Amino acid sequence: MKTMTGLLAAAALMSTTALVNAETLRWARSGDALTLDPHSQNEGPTHTIRHQMYEPLVIRDVTGAFEPALATEWAPKADDPTVWVFKLREGVKFHGGEDFTAEDVVFSFERAMQPNSDMKELIGSIKEVRAVDDLTVEFVTDGPNPILPSNLTNLFIMDKGWTEANNTVNVQDFEGGEITFATTNANGTGPYVLTSREPDVKTVMTRNEAYWGRDQFPMEVSEIIYTPIQNAATRVAALLSGEVNFLQDMPVQDISRVDQAEGLVVKQAPQNRVIFFGLNMGADDIEADNVEGKNPLADVRVRKAMSMAINRDAIKQVVMRGQSEPAGMISPPFVNGWTAEMDAESTTDVEGAKALMAEAGYGDGFSIRLDCPNDRYINDEAICQAAVGMLGQIGVKVNLNAQPKAQHFPLITDSKTDFYMLGWGVPTYDSEYIFNFLVHGRESDIGTWNGTGFDNDEIDAKIATLKSNTDLDARNADIAAIWRVVQDEQLYIPIHHQVLNWSMAEGVGITVDPEDQPKVKYFTMK
Amino acid sequence: MLSFILKRIGQSALVLLVVGLVAFSMFRFVGDPIDNMLGQERTQADIDRLRTQLGLDQPFPVQYYKFLQEAAQGNFGVSYRQGREVSEIILERAPATLELAAVSALIAIALGIAFGVYTAIRRNGFLANFIMSASLVGVSLPTFLIGILLIYIFSVELGWLPSFGRGETVRLGWWTTGLLTESGLKSLILPAITLGLYQMTLIMRLVRSEMLEVLRQDYIRFARARGLSDRVINFRHALKNTMVPVITIIGLQLGAIIAFAIITETVFQWPGMGLLFINAIQFVDIPVMAAYLMLISVMFVVINLIVDILYAFIDPRMRVSG
Numbered sequence: 072m073k074t075m076t077g078l079l080a081a082a083a084l085m086s087t088t089a090l091v092n093a094e095t096l097r098w099a100r101s102g103d104a105l106t107l108d109p110h111s112q113n114e115g116p117t118h119t120i121r122h123q124m125y126e127p128l129v130i131r132d133v134t135g136a137f138e139p140a141l142a143t144e145w146a147p148k149a150d151d152p153t154v155w156v157f158k159l160r161e162g163v164k165f166h167g168g169e170d171f172t173a174e175d176v177v178f179s180f181e182r183a184m185q186p187n188s189d190m191k192e193l194i195g196s197i198k199e200v201r202a203v204d205d206l207t208v209e210f211v212t213d214g215p216n217p218i219l220p221s222n223l224t225n226l227f228i229m230d231k232g233w234t235e236a237n238n239t240v241n242v243q244d245f246e247g248g249e250i251t252f253a254t255t256n257a258n259g260t261g262p263y264v265l266t267s268r269e270p271d272v273k274t275v276m277t278r279n280e281a282y283w284g285r286d287q288f289p290m291e292v293s294e295i296i297y298t299p300i301q302n303a304a305t306r307v308a309a310l311l312s313g314e315v316n317f318l319q320d321m322p323v324q325d326i327s328r329v330d331q332a333e334g335l336v337v338k339q340a341p342q343n344r345v346i347f348f349g350l351n352m353g354a355d356d357i358e359a360d361n362v363e364g365k366n367p368l369a370d371v372r373v374r375k376a377m378s379m380a381i382n383r384d385a386i387k388q389v390v391m392r393g394q395s396e397p398a399g400m401i402s403p404p405f406v407n408g409w410t411a412e413m414d415a416e417s418t419t420d421v422e423g424a425k426a427l428m429a430e431a432g433y434g435d436g437f438s439i440r441l442d443c444p445n446d447r448y449i450n451d452e453a454i455c456q457a458a459v460g461m462l463g464q465i466g467v468k469v470n471l472n473a474q475p476k477a478q479h480f481p482l483i484t485d486s487k488t489d490f491y492m493l494g495w496g497v498p499t500y501d502s503e504y505i506f507n508f509l510v511h512g513r514e515s516d517i518g519t520w521n522g523t524g525f526d527n528d529e530i531d532a533k534i535a536t537l538k539s540n541t542d543l544d545a546r547n548a549d550i551a552a553i554w555r556v557v558q559d560e561q562l563y564i565p566i567h568h569q570v571l572n573w574s575m576a577e578g579v580g581i582t583v584d585p586e587d588q589p590k591v592k593y594f595t596m597k
Numbered sequence: 598m599l600s601f602i603l604k605r606i607g608q609s610a611l612v613l614l615v616v617g618l619v620a621f622s623m624f625r626f627v628g629d630p631i632d633n634m635l636g637q638e639r640t641q642a643d644i645d646r647l648r649t650q651l652g653l654d655q656p657f658p659v660q661y662y663k664f665l666q667e668a669a670q671g672n673f674g675v676s677y678r679q680g681r682e683v684s685e686i687i688l689e690r691a692p693a694t695l696e697l698a699a700v701s702a703l704i705a706i707a708l709g710i711a712f713g714v715y716t717a718i719r720r721n722g723f724l725a726n727f728i729m730s731a732s733l734v735g736v737s738l739p740t741f742l743i744g745i746l747l748i749y750i751f752s753v754e755l756g757w758l759p760s761f762g763r764g765e766t767v768r769l770g771w772w773t774t775g776l777l778t779e780s781g782l783k784s785l786i787l788p789a790i791t792l793g794l795y796q797m798t799l800i801m802r803l804v805r806s807e808m809l810e811v812l813r814q815d816y817i818r819f820a821r822a823r824g825l826s827d828r829v830i831n832f833r834h835a836l837k838n839t840m841v842p843v844i845t846i847i848g849l850q851l852g853a854i855i856a857f858a859i860i861t862e863t864v865f866q867w868p869g870m871g872l873l874f875i876n877a878i879q880f881v882d883i884p885v886m887a888a889y890l891m892l893i894s895v896m897f898v899v900i901n902l903i904v905d906i907l908y909a910f911i912d913p914r915m916r917v918s919g
Contacts, residue, residue, distance in 0.1 A: 106680060113636040192638045246634065246650060248675025248682055270679060271876070272762070272868045300761050300866045301876070304745050308760045312752040446879070477628025477881045484632070484644075508637070516640035 094293040094596050096579070098589075099306055100319035103271045103299040108253045109227035110182055110242045113189040118225050119588050123276055123295065124166075125227035125259030128157055128176070129220050130590070133340075133582045135405040135500055137220060141171065141228055141260060145220060152215035152541045159206040163283045165230040166257075166264045173202035178231040180210075187242040193222040196538075214539040217546065221499035233258045262288070262592040263295055273298050284592065289580075291596040310335065316576035319587065323394050323449055329574050340583035341396055342571035343403045344496040346448055348441075348458070348564040350374055351489035353524015358489065360439040367439075368489065372431040374561035379424035380465045381458060383417060383567060390453045395567035400558060401495060401505065403568055405585065408502030408550040413558055417565055424465045436466020442488040443471060444479040449569055455492060458566075483522045486513075491522060494569070498586075502550045503537040510534065510557055525562055598909070605905050609898040614665075616894040620887060621661040630677050630881035651677075664887055674884035678876065683888045687870060692772045693763055694862070694869030698854045700785055701793035705854075706847060709797040710836075713804025717812065718831055728801075735798035740857070744791040744864035751787060759784050761866035792861040796850050803846055807839035814838075845904065852900045856893050 104120035105112045122130075128142035141160055148154040163171035180200040183190045196219070199211040212219060234240055237252035257265040262284065263276035276295040284290075298315065300306040303322040309315045311332055321329070321337065330337045350368045351357055357366050367373050383397035399416035402409045428434055443455035452473040459469040469490075482488040497504050511518035511534050512526030533549050540546040557563070573583050580595030631644050631653070648654045652663060667674060673683040712732075716725040735743075752760035764780030766773040775781025811817065812835055820830050859871035866872070870889060877885035 105678065111680075113638070189636060192640075243680065245680040246647060246675070246677070248680055250681055254680075269868075271872075298762060298866075301872070302863050302866065305748065305761050305864055305866055308745075308748045308753050312748075312756055312760050314752070314759055314761070475628055475879070477630070477633060477879070478626075480632045481629040515642060519640060520637065 094291060096292040096295045096317055096591060096594065097315040098295060098297045098317045099300045099309055099315040101299065101301055101306065104274070106243065106245065106254045107257050107268070108243045108251065109229055110188040110190050111245050113193070113225070115587060120274060120297065121227055122261070122588060123263040123591050124257045124261040124265055125229070126261045127226045127228065128223050131224055131586065133584045135585060147541070148209070153212050155210040155212070155219050157208045157210070159208065160283060161206060163260050164281055165233065165260050166279060167230065167233055169230045169232055171228070171260055172205045173208045175228055175231050176200070176208045177202050178234070179228045180226070182229065182240065182242060183226055185242050187244050190226055194226065215541045216539060217541050217543060218499060218501050218503065221501055227259065230258055262290055271299060288592040289595045290592050292591050292594050295591055310574060316579055317581070318574045319589065321572040321574050323392055326392070326394065326572055334577050335574060336577055337572055337574040338581065338583045339394070340571050340585050341404055342569040342587060343585045344494050344569045345398050345401050345403050346454065346492065346494045346566045346569060347398070347401045348566065349483070349491050349493055349522050350564065351522060351524050353526060354489070360437050360489065362437045367433055367437050370431045371561060372427045373433060374564070376424040376427040376465055377462060377467060378417060378561055378564045379420045379427070380461050380467070381564060381566065382419045382461055386454055386457050387567060390450050390457050391567070394449070394570045394572065396570065398565040398567050400554065401509065401563045401565050402502060403497055406497045406500050406502060407547070408554060413554060416558060421464050428465055433466070436468060438468035438470065439490050440470045440472055442479060442482050442491040443473040444476045444492060445473040447476040447479070448494045451492060454566060483520065486522060488522060493520065502554065503534070506534045506537070506553055510553065510562065523562055525560065530556060601909055602906060605902055609902050612898055613891070613894055617665065617891060618661060620890045621657045621664070624883050624886065625657060627878060628881045630883060633880050634677055668891065673888040676885050677882045678880040683884045686873065686885065687888060687892065688771060690868060690870045690873050692774065693867060694855060694858050694871060696775060697785065697788055697792060697867060697869060698851070698858060700789040701854055702796070702851055704789055705793040705796035705800055709800025710804050713801040714808060714831065714836060716801070717805045717808035732798045732801060735794045740791060740795065740860045741864050743794060744787070744861060747787045747791060758787055763868055788861050788865040788867050791864070792854060792858055796854060799850065800843065800847065803843055804839060807842060808835060811835045811838050848900060848904060852897050855896065
């Protein structure tokens with residue numbers, strides 16, 4: 072009894088909210104970085120934390136365009152298209168005071184190519200990295216690689232001396248449970264310096280006053296306190312009560328409430344992620360339907376009809392509360408190859424869809440199972456539920472099977488689903504990435520996410536040339552031609568582009584980044 | 598006596614083995630951890646390599662056997678999500694959960710007994726009736742709702758207490774405590790009330806009904822007839838005699854408090870073992886799930902074992918029938 076009254080009295084005496092420096096960014100999102108080792112774990116929230124402390128050669132700004140970071144200029148070598156030359160920034164120092172030189176770049180890339188590295192796939196085309204002088208690095212690729220810089224935007228540079236001195240030259244063996252110095256400490260060239268870190272609890276960073284871009288960027292945040300808060304309601308409550316002043320992973324249903332709250336704003340931007348349904352058109356007969364001996368999805372008219380039955384505007388208004396952009400192609404905008412015309416190709420026409428179904432011989436419809444995740448994309452299960460009703464209008468009776476992502480995604484990779492939801496983001500900002508994973512016929516290391524059974528040798532050959540075609544006009548023409556086939560075959564049923572919502576206290580000036588990768592050096596504080 | 602204890606220990610070990618077996622047979626249905634561990638750029642070769650490396654290509658009885666073999670040597674494996682030793686992670690998280698559970702239990706016991714006695718003595722008083730009705734809320738509202746309500750009132754509207762986390766902590770050896778700092782204590786209040794509310798109501802209702810029972814006994818009447826003061830009758834004679842069943846329940850509920858902390862910890866982002874377990878489920882982090890489930894079942898089994906043995910000491914009939 073005494074304990075309790077004591078506690079209550081103490082609580083009543085304590086001031087309302089703790090005094091915090093006005094320039095402190097108190098930042099919350101649903102998850103934490105998995106490790107600080109720059110080359111282990113190629114994962115969004117992990118990269119976000121690293122970006123504050125480490126820097127790659129190039130980064131993307133909020134429009135998706137390249138911006139110089141540790142490199143100031145880059146171009147393929149004039150006489151040899153298999154070599155990229157990067158000029159490095161002069162006078163950059165690591166947090167520990169070490170000079171940044173070409174040697175560090177060579178070292179970091181070699182580290183990122185180690186077997187334990189999670190970044191090795193992204194730089195698989197690089198055969199050799201060599202330092203020409205202190206501020207020039209050459210990358211030799213296994214063939215001309217016109218889009219190499221796109222793969223380098225999350226490839227962080229470490230200091231060779233620091234890494235060697237701390238016995239952390241090898242990338243941590245994450246699956247083996249290895250902890251190295253680099254998993255809990257950081258020494259980058261970035262705008263913020265690690266002060267303390269408790270995984271899954273709190274990470275604190277302070278401003279790097281010696282940062283090369285100290286005068287070039289606002290850098291008005293002097294301290295970052297990053298706290299993962301998993302429960303959506305608690306996350307929003309922390310923002311409403313003023314305990315955090317910047318929130319990622321904003322729940323859609325709370326957006327209007329937060330926007331109306333005094334002193335808080337919600338900002339939006341189209342996200343680098345498109346949501347769509349995949350259809351198994353390749354199988355002779357599919358298991359998840361009631362049609363024996365043939366596959367209704369093999370008929371392009373059925374696929375078109377199913378797409379026409381989906382009312383994307385209704386999904387936007389009702390399910391997403393306005394937080395989506397209806398899509399006509401499975402590429403986010405700002406990706407090379409995306410066109411406004413193709414993105415407007417999805418139309419809703421229930422009567423036309425019924426006519427197409429009848430023409431294909433499925434006037435009475437058929438039934439099929441739709442596999443859907445329920446914890447991966449914004450309102451994923453609700454979107455699928457809406458689609459069930461819409462497809463019912465043209466006689467396609469859908470049995471919805473919604474389950475957690477850990478159970479859903481293996482269905483796609485193991486070819487155990489004929490009708491499924493998938494979302495896709497394009498880190499390289501180029502259509503080749505989409506084609507490699509979603510359009511190319513499925514093989515062991517390419518087409519891995521193509522669950523449609525679509526396998527066209529001519530298209531596959533065309534996709535293969537994209538990798539090394541340095542004639543960008545011809546390359547873009549090929550990309551457009553491949554997209555035309557994807558669109559005409561209705562390989563996928565596009566639903567919408569996700570919209571990203573960040574919310575913050577009014578004084579915090581932030582432009583939403585389509586990659587969901589806030590870079591605090593751009594933030595302003597009032 | 599010794600054979601009784603040995604028999605009970607043997608039964609407890611069997612229960613543990615069965616719990617582990619059931620847990621392992623269920624992990625397959627939680628999903629495939631491989632997909633979470635590798636990025637979307639992974640190839641089939643990566644998947645196969647990792648699956649073999651983790652032993653996930655083997656049937657679950659084999660996985661279970663290997664787990665037991667390692668666990669017997671105190672090795673619970675490596676977390677798939679955090680890439681660190683599970684035993685180390687659990688040790689790091691245990692203080693948060695244990696402190697929360699201890700404070701919740703204290704609140705539940707102190708307030709539960711006080712309210713129970715009060716409502717028994719003032720059976721028809723206005724305040725007693727109010728407490729009884731209000732306690733229905735404690736039993737019937739789910740924990741997460743109470744937590745969110747408290748956050749809404751005390752953090753969002755009034756701004757008195759933090760809505761999440763543990764505040765500043767102080768390190769004492771391997772133990773981190775939030776009891777020594779202002780922000781740590783403030784952070785503890787809401788989750789402790791949320792977690793302890795159900796147990797408090799339970800204890801209060803139990804104390805009340807036991808107390809009413811005892812107050813009807815002849816010796817209380819004689820005590821009154823002797824002219825003893827109400828205070829002596831109520832607290833020395835009546836309360837003491839109600840405590841036997843109450844203590845049993847408190848013992849059993851202590852385990853429940855630690856196990857049920859999962860929900861409270863999720864709502865308040867309390868960095869304890871429950872939150873760790875929820876994270877593990879979402880990521881299909883099998884080593885963490887297995888270690889946590891075993892830990893909780895060991896705890897329950899040990900508590901039950903102690904209660905059984907205590908009973909046997911108190912009541913010789915239990916030895917014969919047991």
